[in-house]
Amino acid sequence: MTVGIGLAGLGRIGRVHARNLRGRCAEAHLACVYDADTAAAQEVAAAFEVPWVATFAELLDRCAAVAIASPTATHAPLTIEAAAAGVPVFCEKPLSLDRDAALAAVEACEQAGVALQVGFHRRFDPDWVAAAERIAAGELGQVQLFRTSLRDMDPPNPAFLAHSGGFFADVTVHDLDVARWLCGEVAEVSAHGAAADPAFAANDDIDTAVVVLRFASGALGVIDNSRSARYGYECSTEVMGTLATARIDNPHPRGLEWRTPGAATRGFARDFEERYPFAYAAELDAFARCVRDGSPPRVTGRDAIAASDLATAATESWRSGRTVSLEVPV
Incomplete structure (x- = not known):
């Protein structure tokens, strides 16, 4: 029996979740x-041939669980609620x-005993799950270097920037979460940014960044990000250790390679949905298992706060031109 999930928020990412819940998820369905x-x-x-409601309270009454993809402020x-x-x-x-608001949300769920x-x-x-499992099993040895790239093909509408939280909170936060997940806690952050597009500068934001990390273990990390790579969407990661190196390359969305004299071309993904055809469905299936059997979530609210804290540190470093040190949990 699949878990019926009510979906709140039907913008771009909300519709990604709607499509997955309607047709790709094995353990959850759109209720x-x-x-x-x-x-x-x-x-x-x-x-999608499902009911709709006029209020979030009604959604809570009708569904076993909810997925929230509404604007960030909500x-x-x-x-x-x-x-x-x-x-x-x-x-x-x-x-x-x-x-403080994020912490209040986490504590409300903890106190209520809900996932x-x-x-x-x-x-x-x-690919990331397989790498994480082998790193956790000790096959990589001691981590020495973490490197990751995240580049969007096209820049967002300038109107989005005013409510995005800034480059590091909106873009780099994904890489910062992966860094903690694969390599452990981060002790220092040094960030550098630039705005080649005047629309970003006008919003006191950037479109390109490089972030250098020093992990509590002593390992180093390098993140490069772009909001407008133009050639396509790219997300790739490498973790170098004393025994092995894990590399997750940017896959091509199709198997076709077109060859002409002196050249061979293959297509790039255009956006995150095309790059991650399985991950968005898998995360909702994992959530459904938490709802059904009470297992802990793979990504908790406190993980989200930790990643956001690193994004805040990166923003501070970019603005101040100084390395920012963080308290590492004991």
């Missing part, structure tokens, strides 16, 4: 949809751009 824009809710409900309040109703929550990152899983999809991609 009902809600959006503050009732026209959007009616449209998606009709497209994440913490809706999570707290779901916790009060005893309904498990899957929430897109970030829980909040305000740390809270946050949407860091790379933790569910088969």
Whole structure:
């Protein structure tokens, strides 16, 4: 029996989740949809042949669990409301751009005893999962160097930037979460950024960044990010250890290679949905298992806060031009 999940928020990522819950997930299904824009809710409900509701409270009443993909400012309040109703929550990152609000949401779920899983999809991609398992088993040896790239093909609409939380909170936070997951806690962050596109500078933001990490273990890390790589969407990672190196290359979305004299071409993914055809469904299936059997989420609210803390440190470093040290949990 699959778990019925109510979906709140039907923007771009919400519709990704709707498609997966309707057709790709093995352990969860789309039970009902809600959006503050009732026209959007009616449209998606009709497209996926599911009910829609006019309020989040109604969604909580109808569903065994909820997935929150609404605007960032609503994440913490809706999570707290779901916790009060005893309904498990899957929430897109970030829980909040305000740390106190994010912590309040996490504590509300902990006190209510309901599961809270946050949407860091790379933790569910088969390649990253396989690498993480072998690193955790000791096959890599001691980590020496972590390197990752995350590059969007096209820049977002400038109107989005004012509410994004800034480059490091919106983009780099994924890499920072992976860094903690694969290599352990981060002790120092040094970030450098630039705005080649005037639209980013006008919003006091950047479109390109390099972040250097020093882990508590002494290992080093390098992250490079871009909002407008133009050639395609890229996400690749490498972890070098004393016994082996794990490398996750950027895959091509199709197997076709077109060869002409002196050249061979293959296509690149255009966006995160095309790059991660399995991860978004897998994270919702994992959430459904948490709901069904009470197992702990693979990505917790406190993981989300830790990644956001690192993004805040990167922002501080970029603005100040100084390395930022962090308290490492004992």
